[in-house]
Amino acid sequence: MSLRYAVLTLLDIEPGSGYDLKRRFERSVSHFWSASHQQMYRELHRLHAEGLLDCSEQPQAGKPDKKVYSLTDAGRAALADWVQQPAPAQKIREPFLIQLFAGHHLSRQQAHDTVSRQLEQHRALLQSYLEQSERVEQSDPALQERYWLAGETLALGIEAERTWIAWAEGILRKLEQD
Amino acid sequence: MSLRYAVLTLLDIEPGSGYDLKRRFERSVSHFWSASHQQMYRELHRLHAEGLLDCSEQPQAGKPDKKVYSLTDAGRAALADWVQQPAPAQKIREPFLIQLFAGHHLSRQQAHDTVSRQLEQHRALLQSYLEQSERVEQSDPALQERYWLAGETLALGIEAERTWIAWAEGILRKLEQD
DNA sequence: TCAGCTTATGCAACTAGTTTCATAGATAAG
DNA sequence: CTTATCTATGAAACTAGTTGCATAAGCTGA
Numbered sequence: 001m002s003l004r005y006a007v008l009t010l011l012d013i014e015p016g017s018g019y020d021l022k023r024r025f026e027r028s029v030s031h032f033w034s035a036s037h038q039q040m041y042r043e044l045h046r047l048h049a050e051g052l053l054d055c056s057e058q059p060q061a062g063k064p065d066k067k068v069y070s071l072t073d074a075g076r077a078a079l080a081d082w083v084q085q086p087a088p089a090q091k092i093r094e095p096f097l098i099q100l101f102a103g104h105h106l107s108r109q110q111a112h113d114t115v116s117r118q119l120e121q122h123r124a125l126l127q128s129y130l131e132q133s134e135r136v137e138q139s140d141p142a143l144q145e146r147y148w149l150a151g152e153t154l155a156l157g158i159e160a161e162r163t164w165i166a167w168a169e170g171i172l173r174k175l176e177q178d
Numbered sequence: 179m180s181l182r183y184a185v186l187t188l189l190d191i192e193p194g195s196g197y198d199l200k201r202r203f204e205r206s207v208s209h210f211w212s213a214s215h216q217q218m219y220r221e222l223h224r225l226h227a228e229g230l231l232d233c234s235e236q237p238q239a240g241k242p243d244k245k246v247y248s249l250t251d252a253g254r255a256a257l258a259d260w261v262q263q264p265a266p267a268q269k270i271r272e273p274f275l276i277q278l279f280a281g282h283h284l285s286r287q288q289a290h291d292t293v294s295r296q297l298e299q300h301r302a303l304l305q306s307y308l309e310q311s312e313r314v315e316q317s318d319p320a321l322q323e324r325y326w327l328a329g330e331t332l333a334l335g336i337e338a339e340r341t342w343i344a345w346a347e348g349i350l351r352k353l354e355q356d
Numbered sequence: 357t358c359a360g361c362t363t364a365t366g367c368a369a370c371t372a373g374t375t376t377c378a379t380a381g382a383t384a385a386g
Numbered sequence: 387c388t389t390a391t392c393t394a395t396g397a398a399a400c401t402a403g404t405t406g407c408a409t410a411a412g413c414t415g416a
Contacts, residue, residue: 038397041396094210104325114262216366216403358415363410364411365408372402
């Protein structure tokens with residue numbers, strides 16, 4: 001049930017199409033939510049059917065037409081109501097940590113390889129979060145002020161990645177020293 | 179597809195029933211995976227049907243009978259094979275961070291309340307991870323040696339919670355100083 | 357003795373999320 | 387001129403996960 005509120009939140013900040021939304025999920029909330037384009041379109045249809053979203057078709061020059069969605073009053077009310085409810089518990093599912101949990105089936109070299117591979121991915125993630133953070137810092141101060149709590153979620157993403165990277169580097173050191 | 183390997187990993191370390199498994203998920207891998215008892219039982223049935231698990235019914239004094247599952251050779255082979263594959267990417271889904279992202283719908287007081295509520299939960303989590311860690315330290319050194327990578331996953335859980343708590347405390351400070 | 361908790365297992369129906377496929381115009385590289 | 391990529395939307399079928407219900411034995415406290 002949280003996907004719908006993630007969608008409402010992004011469209012509340014700025015209206016957009018399913019395609020826009022998919023990219024905004026990748027670029028701005030990937031540190032706490034992910035969804036495929038099919039999920040977006042389905043959720044947009046549902047929210048529109050329930051009267052939480054308005055939809056206007058916009059022909060574009062040189063590109064296919066867009067369906068731009070924006071919140072109705074009912075949509076804004078539903079979102080404002082939900083943010084005040086206790087948040088459903090997060091469900092953590094990290095396949096890589098299962099592999100480490102079963103790490104006694106790996107040779108030292110294999111363990112080193114899998115951890116290294118993950119480490120590269122997390123370094124890339126940290127890099128992309130830092131770039132996002134820079135973009136935020138260069139944006140309109142009034143918007144930064146209004147959405148400062150959103151900015152803090154990104155700060156958490158950055159800190160979490162730094163913690164992860166430091167931990168993984170520690171494991172690699174232990175695997176290297178016999 | 180990762181649940182099955184989480185189940186295989188725990189049963190590889192020590193055989194047990196669906197009920198045991200559910201509690202072991204809560205007590206020993208909750209920092210990277212969660213599953214309901216229905217998921218356990220269904221997965222155990224499937225794994226048994228596929229020949230990856232053996233099952234023996236054990237009558238118990240003073241308690242209902244148990245079905246104790248353990249890995250077959252095929253089960254151990256499937257697990258050993260899987261741990262060497264690249265891990266599927268983790269999917270992060272944190273409803274609380276969506277709420278903060280939509281935090282402009284909250285008053286200062288409401289924001290303070292929701293963050294405080296989450297902070298309490300994360301402090302309790304850290305506490306339980308630290309207790310787990312102590313239990314591990316007091317266990318047989320040979321087992322600690324064999325499952326040291328599993329121990330490292332717990333260390334990551336602890337570090338991640340500390341990071342989270344420090345971040346949340348920072349938010350609360352910002353919300354308190356006008 | 358009755359109510360509630362723990363141990364123990366399971367089905368059925370539902371919601372959420374993934375994968376595969378399909379369509380279609382524009383643009384860019386070779 | 388063909389292949390590939392990007393923009394843009396969607397259906398259908400599948401797998402994963404959740405919720406609600408059912409059953410049943412034993413144990414604990416009022």
